[in-house]
Amino acid sequence: MTDTTSVFENSPEAEFGDYVALLKPRVMSLVVFTALTGLLVAPVSVHPLVGFAAILFIALGGGASGALNMWWDADIDRIMRRTRNRPIPAGKVSEGEALGFGLALSGISVVMLGLAANWFAGAFLAFTIFFYVVVYTMWLKRSTPQNIVIGGAAGAFPPMIGWAVATGGISVESVLMFMLIFMWTPPHFWALALFMKSDYAEADVPMLTVTHGRKATRTHILVYTLLLAPFALALAATSIGGPVYLAASLVLNAMFIAGALRIRRRDEAAAEADGYRVEKRFFGFSLSYLFLHFVALLAEAGLAQFGWGGW
Amino acid sequence: MAFQEEHELHKRRFGRNLGLGIVLALFVALVFGLTIVKVGGERPQPAPAGAPAATEAGK
Numbered sequence: 001m002t003d004t005t006s007v008f009e010n011s012p013e014a015e016f017g018d019y020v021a022l023l024k025p026r027v028m029s030l031v032v033f034t035a036l037t038g039l040l041v042a043p044v045s046v047h048p049l050v051g052f053a054a055i056l057f058i059a060l061g062g063g064a065s066g067a068l069n070m071w072w073d074a075d076i077d078r079i080m081r082r083t084r085n086r087p088i089p090a091g092k093v094s095e096g097e098a099l100g101f102g103l104a105l106s107g108i109s110v111v112m113l114g115l116a117a118n119w120f121a122g123a124f125l126a127f128t129i130f131f132y133v134v135v136y137t138m139w140l141k142r143s144t145p146q147n148i149v150i151g152g153a154a155g156a157f158p159p160m161i162g163w164a165v166a167t168g169g170i171s172v173e174s175v176l177m178f179m180l181i182f183m184w185t186p187p188h189f190w191a192l193a194l195f196m197k198s199d200y201a202e203a204d205v206p207m208l209t210v211t212h213g214r215k216a217t218r219t220h221i222l223v224y225t226l227l228l229a230p231f232a233l234a235l236a237a238t239s240i241g242g243p244v245y246l247a248a249s250l251v252l253n254a255m256f257i258a259g260a261l262r263i264r265r266r267d268e269a270a271a272e273a274d275g276y277r278v279e280k281r282f283f284g285f286s287l288s289y290l291f292l293h294f295v296a297l298l299a300e301a302g303l304a305q306f307g308w309g310g311w
Numbered sequence: 312m313a314f315q316e317e318h319e320l321h322k323r324r325f326g327r328n329l330g331l332g333i334v335l336a337l338f339v340a341l342v343f344g345l346t347i348v349k350v351g352g353e354r355p356q357p358a359p360a361g362a363p364a365a366t367e368a369g370k
Contacts, residue, residue: 015323016330049344056341116345 014097018087022070022098023063023105030290031062031158037294038162038177041240041301046117046166053116054165058158061109061125065132065154067102071095072137076203082196102133117165124164128157142204145211152185153178159294176235177297183228184290187221187260191283194218194263195276218264221282225260229253232293240297242310248296252289259285 035058039051046054070077070088074095077083087093093101106129114122136151144150156178163174193200193209194217200207208217232253236246259282266278303309 013320013323014327016327019327047348049348053341053345 014087014092018092019101021087022067022093022101023060024066024070025063027066027155028059028063030155032059033291034177034181034294035059035158035162037297038159038174039165040162041173041297042163042166043239044166050116051165054113054121055162057109057113057116058125058161058165060105061113061129062158064102064105064109065129067098067105068129068133069137071098071102072133073141074098076205079203080199082199113161113165118168120168121161121164124157124161128154128161131157142206145206145208147206148189148208149186152182152189155185156181173235173238173240176231176238179231180228180235180293181290183224183231184286186224187228187256188283188286188290190217190221190224191263191279191286194271194279195283214268218266222257222260222264225257229257235293235297239310240300242300242303244299244303244309245293245296248292252292255285256289 032055036055039046039055070086073083074088077086078089083089088095088098106126110122110126110129113125132151132154136147136154140147140150159177159181160170160174163177164170167174190208193207194214201210208220212220232249233246235241236249259278262278263282271279300309
């Protein structure tokens, strides 16, 4: 009886919520929102249940890649403060379980998306999972300071998949939605890296702040913010853009560039003095920046229903 | 009377099984719904009045 009790006490058996945590629910919310926008602004209508299922399986595929990311990165997740409480480093889920869980959900999500929507969208989801797990997590994350730049593509694919669910293909609109998230990702994460510096350094992840210094990171944030603006504004000229989107994008880009300029002008002493207030505010605003761009696209699609959207 | 002591582990395991059961039930319902939508969408529509009937000679 004593033996049985000790087995129970030391059992790593996870709760249902631990498996949900493996799917990175917070990242999933961004995937759901951008994929749903891609689906809703597309010029082809989809049956509501098919659309619901498609978004669900895109989210599940994103979650599966999150579980595979946690399986591969368990060693560095144990070191970083931000990730120490994830299910694997916390000892709630074993690495093998996370691998099996991630692989099974990847297969289910891809096949079900192919069956529910179309096989182009299914293949696109499979490629996205491959890109995030193999290209970003296994290859780039630990080998180059450009990890965030290229890895950001994985997070930028969901609106293209949503668009592909409706149209069965790719177009300039979906590519520009991809570019919007792709170019937004580096300044967003580098701002985070500026005020979370010790974590990445301790885990030996070659973040730009560690390899090229913090001044270079500040310059990179400004350069990428400037490069992002034309792609964001170009969406206004496409079939899914319009005056509402253009006005929103002009204001948001002006504010984002102003924030990047403030970051560029500061040195470490000033940042340390006020607890990285400007960097933290820029990071917070970057979330609103992306969210509001997609809300503006949805607004254009909504207005179009009444004959008001677009040009 | 319970045959063995209920341990905290059993509660955790029950919660997990219940969660999995609910997820599976919802999945079955979703696949059923998708099947209805997909099969229903392919139902042949009756030809509109006055439309020429498709015949071998019409090929």
